[in-house]
Each structure stands twice: as C-alpha cells, then as structure tokens.
Amino acid sequence: MTPAGAERPSPDRILRDEHFMRLAIALGGRHLGLTWPNPSVGAVLVDESGDSPMILAQGVTQAGGRPHAERIALEAAGERARGATLYVTLEPCAARSSHSHGPSCSDLIVAAGIGRLVVSVPDPSPFAAGQGPERFGRAGIPLSTGCLAPEGARLHGGHITRVTRGRPAVTVKLARSTEGFAGARRGPRLMLTGEAANGRVHLMRAHADAIMVGVGTVLADDPLLNVRLPGLEGRSPVRIVVDSRLRTPPTARLVAGAGMIPTWIVTTVDAPVEPERALAARGVEILRVSSDANGRVHLPEALQLLGTRGLTGVFCEGGPDLADALARSDLVDELVLITGRSARGQGDVPALGPALQDRMDFLNPWAEEQIGPDLFMFWERP
Ligand SMILES: NC(=O)c1ccc[n+]([C@@H]2O[C@H](COP(=O)([O-])OP(=O)(O)OC[C@H]3O[C@@H](n4cnc5c(N)ncnc54)[C@H](OP(=O)(O)O)[C@@H]3O)[C@@H](O)[C@H]2O)c1
Incomplete structure (x- = not known):
C-alpha cells in the first residue's frame, strides 16, 4: 500500500521487499503454537546501503510470547541497525502491556534509528492499532504496510481473530x-x-x-x-x-x-x-x-x-x-x-x-x- 502522495515503489523494490518479507513470514511461522496469547511475529533487518542488500539480523517471537521479534533482531544488530530496513510481519506494538516488559517495539525502532520500515499486516490490538505509524511519521521513518498482506494475514489469522472476534x-x-x-x-x-x-x-x-x-x-x-x-x-x-x-x-x-x-x-x-x-x-x-x-x-x-x-x-x-x-x-x-x-x-x-x-x-x-x-x-x- 503506497501512502497518499508517496512515490510508487519500483518493480525491483517491490520484488526485494517481497523477498525479505517472505523470509520474515517463514520465521514467524516457526513459532506458531508456542507464543499464545501473543502472535508469532517474524522480523528481518537488512542493510541496503551497499550494491546488494545484506541481512544483518533476524528475529522471531520467543516461546511464551516474549521477547518480541523486533527486539531480538534490533539487539542482535546493535549499532548496525542505524539506517537499515526492518521487515516485520505484523505492525509493531506501540504501547507497553506492563512496565516489566520494557519499551514497546515502536519505541525501540525509533531509538535504533531504523531507515525504513516494511510491515505486512496492521495489528488491530489496542497495544498497536495504528499508534506506531503516527510515531514513525514523527520520527521521519518511512513506513509501508501491506507487503505480502494475504500471507501475513494467514500467519496472524489466529491473533487477529482473537482480537476482533x-x-x-x-x-x-x-x-x-x-x-x-x-x-x-x-x-x-x-x-x-x-x-x-x-x-x-x-x-x-x-x-x-x-x-x-x-x-x-x-x-x-x-x-x-x-x-x-x-x-x-x-x-x-x-x-x-x-x-x-x-x-x-x-x-x-x-x-x-x-x-x-x-x-x-x-x-x-x-x-x-x-x-x-x-x-x-x-x-x-x-x-x-x-x-x-x-x-x-x-x-x-x-x-x-x-x-x-x-x-x-x-x-x-x-x-x-x-x-x-x-x-x-x-x-x-x-x-x-x-x-x-x-x-x-x-x-x-x-x-x-x-x-x-x-x-x-x-x-x-x-x-x-x-x-x-x-x-x-x-x-x-x-
Ligand atoms: N475423517 C476424519 O477426519 C475424522 C476425524 C475424526 C473422527 N472421525 C470419525 O468420525 C466418527 C466419529 O464421528 P463424530 O462426528 O461423532 O465425532 P465428533 O464430531 O468428534 O464428536 C461428536 C460429539 O461431540 C459432542 N458435542 C458436544 N457439543 C457439541 C455440539 N455443540 N455440536 C456437535 N457435537 C457436540 C457430541 O456428544 P455429546 O452430545 O455427548 O456432547 C457429539 O456426539 C468416527 O467414525 C471417527 O473415526 C473421522
């Protein structure tokens, strides 16, 4: 989905985004059944500054639902995350469900200085529900949502059904x-x-x-x-x-x-x-x-x-x-x-x-x- 007024991505860009999102979706699929009540999210962090993209780190939500995939990928990459592209299967959480869980993934993404964020499907849960996009906009992080949306929706169908129904x-x-x-x-x-x-x-x-x-x-x-x-x-x-x-x-x-x-x-x-x-x-x-x-x-x-x-x-x-x-x-x-x-x-x-x-x-x-x-x-x- 291209935001109003934004440039249409090139076919190469779309193919590249789909390639890394497919990997993120496969990662998320690995922990299905282990993370409830949380969704099993996949995240891939990619350095796109060189001639060919390079995967810096990847993450999947851990058994029991924490830590979240984004945190794992960002912590693994450390300083190298600055300016990189983060692919995430589900809109990152923007509110903390408890203080003991530390900052939300949206806060971590902004603090890490991510250069671009690509999301497959929005998260209707009250801990996300569109709060992240506004925060990323304020931080100047370009966001595109809807990459491989049918596959992302299939991966997160359980979580989305529980939140909405x-x-x-x-x-x-x-x-x-x-x-x-x-x-x-x-x-x-x-x-x-x-x-x-x-x-x-x-x-x-x-x-x-x-x-x-x-x-x-x-x-x-x-x-x-x-x-x-x-x-x-x-x-x-x-x-x-x-x-x-x-x-x-x-x-x-x-x-x-x-x-x-x-x-x-x-x-x-x-x-x-x-x-x-x-x-x-x-x-x-x-x-x-x-x-x-x-x-x-x-x-x-x-x-x-x-x-x-x-x-x-x-x-x-x-x-x-x-x-x-x-x-x-x-x-x-x-x-x-x-x-x-x-x-x-x-x-x-x-x-x-x-x-x-x-x-x-x-x-x-x-x-x-x-x-x-x-x-x-x-x-x-x-
Ligand atoms: N091919 C397959 O995929 C497959 C899979 C499983 C089984 N089977 C075969 O199917 C046969 C068993 O069939 P089945 O249809 O009786 O098994 P089932 O659908 O697993 O069990 C039916 C039972 O569930 C209980 N139940 C409780 N609440 C219900 C509700 N609201 N609506 C419907 N049922 C409710 C009912 O017993 P109560 O009224 O006492 O609660 C009902 O008799 C066996 O031959 C078995 O080998 C085949």
Missing part, C-alpha cells in the same frame, strides 16, 4: 475417502491417509495452540492427539474434548496422558459432577459453559472462553458432527479437506454435513497440495 481462529480438518466418507459406524477404524499425509497433519498440530475433537471421536478412536514427528515431540499443543455430558472415559488414552500434555474438556453446566471428579483426579481440566438448544455444548460460548484463556488458533480434528456444528455457528475460519486416495476399509459416515457444505460456498479455496497419494485442499474465510 474474541475467540481463537478455528481450522477444521477432515479426511475423507474418494467416496466422501470420514469414518465407519461399526468395525475397525477407517484408515484414510498415508504416512506422508499423516506427517503433514502432525506438523499442523505442532503449529496450533490446541487440538479439538468431539467426544464421538474419543469414543470411536481413542486418539492420543499429540505430535509424534521426530524432533517435534515437545510441540504437542493443548488437547480439548467437546463433551456435553462428560462421557469421556477416565481410561481414555488422552486422559492417561493429561499429566504430560494439558487436556481440557469443555462440557455444559448441566453435566454430572461424578465423572468430573474422576477426570480431574487424572489431571484433566473441566470447563463448563451453557448448553445450546439441543443440550449440547454452546460452541460460540465455548470458543469465547478459549479466547479468554489466550488461545489464538484451534485445530479441530473432530468428526463430521462437530465440524458441521461449528459451520452452523459460523465458526469455521479455515477448512482443510484431505481426500485419501489410498483409503483402506469401508466407510458409512459422510465427511461433509449439510451446514459445512453450505458454508463452503462462502469460503475461498486458496491452495491444493498433493502429499503422496493424498490431496489436501485449503479454504479460508474471505
């Missing part, structure tokens, strides 16, 4: 056979996808703040819902079961692991107390919300509660029932549909319910990826 962004992932089935009511579990596709799904888990399923999936599959990729075992996010009457068996495998990986059950205020005791004794945290008209967990309220707990991105790996209910409440921000071309077993549970099918007409298909024999298709909220 008060809840985490919800990605629904469903696998189906070529005939369109997600599972089988009886008999052995339907194996839908190959090893490579399963690896990709585990990477998506690692990049989420939480994995969510309905109790139907727990009863049918007894899943572990952890990350089992070599080297990323420590990246298992919070596990959430949506279970209106606390039917989750205390013997379920994810209950057994609740001491190791935070495990929450979202239930209703009407659910019995006895099973809560058994589950809580094993380390499961029970969250109660209102019932909807069908006596089930009120999903909009449940998601708001998860937002107040700081979650920015929930990866729903539940079955068709929960996926359809989320669609009915307009709570699907991204859909990942995997067509397993090597499905083994006979299915009879359709993957796409009527509400999700309707909802898909309002989502934008934005990518397809072939992984081994399986096809991943991605949709997102426009």
Whole structure:
C-alpha cells in the first residue's frame, strides 16, 4: 500500500521487499503454537546501503510470547541497525502491556534509528492499532504496510481473530475417502491417509495452540492427539474434548496422558459432577459453559472462553458432527479437506454435513497440495 502522495515503489523494490518479507513470514511461522496469547511475529533487518542488500539480523517471537521479534533482531544488530530496513510481519506494538516488559517495539525502532520500515499486516490490538505509524511519521521513518498482506494475514489469522472476534481462529480438518466418507459406524477404524499425509497433519498440530475433537471421536478412536514427528515431540499443543455430558472415559488414552500434555474438556453446566471428579483426579481440566438448544455444548460460548484463556488458533480434528456444528455457528475460519486416495476399509459416515457444505460456498479455496497419494485442499474465510 503506497501512502497518499508517496512515490510508487519500483518493480525491483517491490520484488526485494517481497523477498525479505517472505523470509520474515517463514520465521514467524516457526513459532506458531508456542507464543499464545501473543502472535508469532517474524522480523528481518537488512542493510541496503551497499550494491546488494545484506541481512544483518533476524528475529522471531520467543516461546511464551516474549521477547518480541523486533527486539531480538534490533539487539542482535546493535549499532548496525542505524539506517537499515526492518521487515516485520505484523505492525509493531506501540504501547507497553506492563512496565516489566520494557519499551514497546515502536519505541525501540525509533531509538535504533531504523531507515525504513516494511510491515505486512496492521495489528488491530489496542497495544498497536495504528499508534506506531503516527510515531514513525514523527520520527521521519518511512513506513509501508501491506507487503505480502494475504500471507501475513494467514500467519496472524489466529491473533487477529482473537482480537476482533474474541475467540481463537478455528481450522477444521477432515479426511475423507474418494467416496466422501470420514469414518465407519461399526468395525475397525477407517484408515484414510498415508504416512506422508499423516506427517503433514502432525506438523499442523505442532503449529496450533490446541487440538479439538468431539467426544464421538474419543469414543470411536481413542486418539492420543499429540505430535509424534521426530524432533517435534515437545510441540504437542493443548488437547480439548467437546463433551456435553462428560462421557469421556477416565481410561481414555488422552486422559492417561493429561499429566504430560494439558487436556481440557469443555462440557455444559448441566453435566454430572461424578465423572468430573474422576477426570480431574487424572489431571484433566473441566470447563463448563451453557448448553445450546439441543443440550449440547454452546460452541460460540465455548470458543469465547478459549479466547479468554489466550488461545489464538484451534485445530479441530473432530468428526463430521462437530465440524458441521461449528459451520452452523459460523465458526469455521479455515477448512482443510484431505481426500485419501489410498483409503483402506469401508466407510458409512459422510465427511461433509449439510451446514459445512453450505458454508463452503462462502469460503475461498486458496491452495491444493498433493502429499503422496493424498490431496489436501485449503479454504479460508474471505
Ligand atoms: N475423517 C476424519 O477426519 C475424522 C476425524 C475424526 C473422527 N472421525 C470419525 O468420525 C466418527 C466419529 O464421528 P463424530 O462426528 O461423532 O465425532 P465428533 O464430531 O468428534 O464428536 C461428536 C460429539 O461431540 C459432542 N458435542 C458436544 N457439543 C457439541 C455440539 N455443540 N455440536 C456437535 N457435537 C457436540 C457430541 O456428544 P455429546 O452430545 O455427548 O456432547 C457429539 O456426539 C468416527 O467414525 C471417527 O473415526 C473421522
């Protein structure tokens, strides 16, 4: 986006900016799932004074949300930051959330004497919300916002959704056979996808703040819902079961692991107390919300509660029932549909319910990826 009255950047400048922003976005992506309630931001500091640009430093928001990416890059570069260009995936914070956190990133950028600032997407949070641009203008630092905006918005979709809607962004992932089935009511579990596709799904888990399923999936599959990729075992996010009457068996495998990986059950205020005791004794945290008209967990309220707990991105790996209910409440921000071309077993549970099918007409298909024999298709909220 070129500010009014400013010169249009040359095609070379646009290409160069996109090149370094792509790097910043890749850096930010590395810590998705680790920084909530804060966004995982990427920053790249570039010296453009010579014939060819040189990267001086880079940064990504650290686990737990601090220090911020800009601070890391600026501190690494020290005096060399003066006059350099800083690429940041999200508008830098301009207000301190607490005195113990030190100066805001906008203050650090001005103090470092940055020569130019390139931002991918604005931050609607009250700690930023357009305050930085005014400060950079006063300091004479040229700012351009909107570089690779769709990619930046995708990286920060969780943070932006939590700020603007008060809840985490919800990605629904469903696998189906070529005939369109997600599972089988009886008999052995339907194996839908190959090893490579399963690896990709585990990477998506690692990049989420939480994995969510309905109790139907727990009863049918007894899943572990952890990350089992070599080297990323420590990246298992919070596990959430949506279970209106606390039917989750205390013997379920994810209950057994609740001491190791935070495990929450979202239930209703009407659910019995006895099973809560058994589950809580094993380390499961029970969250109660209102019932909807069908006596089930009120999903909009449940998601708001998860937002107040700081979650920015929930990866729903539940079955068709929960996926359809989320669609009915307009709570699907991204859909990942995997067509397993090597499905083994006979299915009879359709993957796409009527509400999700309707909802898909309002989502934008934005990518397809072939992984081994399986096809991943991605949709997102426009
Ligand atoms: N292919 C895939 O991607 C995939 C993924 C997961 C599972 N599966 C398969 O799908 C089958 C299980 O399907 P499912 O659809 O029953 O699983 P599910 O969607 O994970 O769980 C459904 C359950 O969630 C609970 N729930 C709580 N609040 C709800 C709400 N507001 N709306 C909807 N549900 C709510 C309901 O039980 P309460 O009323 O008791 O709360 C409901 O029965 C199995 O065959 C499994 O193997 C396939």
